[in-house]
Amino acid sequence: MTSDSTRAIDVLLVEDDPGDVLMTREAFEDNKVANNLYVVNDGVTAMEFLRKQGEHADAPTPDLVLLDLNLPRMDGREVLAALKEDPELRRIPVVVLTTSEAEEDVLRSYSLHANAYVTKPVDFHRFIEVVRQIDEFFVTVVRLPQL
Numbered sequence: 001m002t003s004d005s006t007r008a009i010d011v012l013l014v015e016d017d018p019g020d021v022l023m024t025r026e027a028f029e030d031n032k033v034a035n036n037l038y039v040v041n042d043g044v045t046a047m048e049f050l051r052k053q054g055e056h057a058d059a060p061t062p063d064l065v066l067l068d069l070n071l072p073r074m075d076g077r078e079v080l081a082a083l084k085e086d087p088e089l090r091r092i093p094v095v096v097l098t099t100s101e102a103e104e105d106v107l108r109s110y111s112l113h114a115n116a117y118v119t120k121p122v123d124f125h126r127f128i129e130v131v132r133q134i135d136e137f138f139v140t141v142v143r144l145p146q147l
Contacts, residue, residue: 008034008035008036008139009035009036009062009063009064009138009139009144010035010036010038010060010061010062010063010064011028011035011036011037011038011062011063011064011065011066011135011138012038012039012040012046012049012050012062012064012065012066013037013038013039013040013065013066014039014040014041014042014043014046014065014066014067014068014071014076014079015039015041015066015068015071015097016041016042016068016070016071016072017068020068020120020127021039021041023124023127023128023131024037024066024131025037025039026128027127027128027129027130027131027132027135028131028132028135030128030132035135035139036060038059038060038062041071041072042071042072042073042074043071043072043073043074043075043076043078043079044073044074045073046065046067046071046074046079047074047079047082047083050062050065050083050086050089050092051086051089061089061092062092063092063093063138063144064092064093064094064095064138064144065083065092065093065094065095066095066097066131066134067079067080067094067095067096067097067098067114068096068097068098069096069098069100069105069109070098070099070100076096076098077105077108077109077112080094080096080109080112080113080114081112084112084113090113093115093116093138093142093144094113094114094115095114095115095116095117095118095134096109096114096116096117096118097118097120097131097134098117098118098119098120099119099120100119101119105117116134118130118134
């Protein structure tokens with residue numbers, strides 16, 4: 001069922017909560033297109049993955065980043081700023097997927113050029129549905145640049 005408009009995409013999930021990682025994996029598995037989900041659990045590792053450094057030298061350039069704000073070592077705001085300041089990485093769409101409902105986090109994320117801001121639902125089934133909708137939107141609706 002993969003066509004040019006619904007090709008599998010590479011998604012980088014930057015998330016330190018193992019439960020949220022598991023739910024995100026489940027949401028992706030439930031979707032019709034088998035996207036490639038890569039997971040890192042802190043901001044420093046996210047930047048190494050994105051810049052293909054160290055053990056991530058062979059990492060793909062993701063088509064989409066799902067980014068939590070509250071991360072160890074380098075928080076999501078710092079990752080977003082670094083990613084959008086880098087001419088090689090700034091074209092990658094970033095969806096902030098976080099528990100924060102704070103208006104200051106929403107404003108700051110968009111000021112740092114996030115492509116979307118989504119507050120994680122606390123309900124398991126709603127969380128799965130939200131991630132599925134994000135995945136579906138970026139696979140079937142949005143045209144992403146080809147590498």
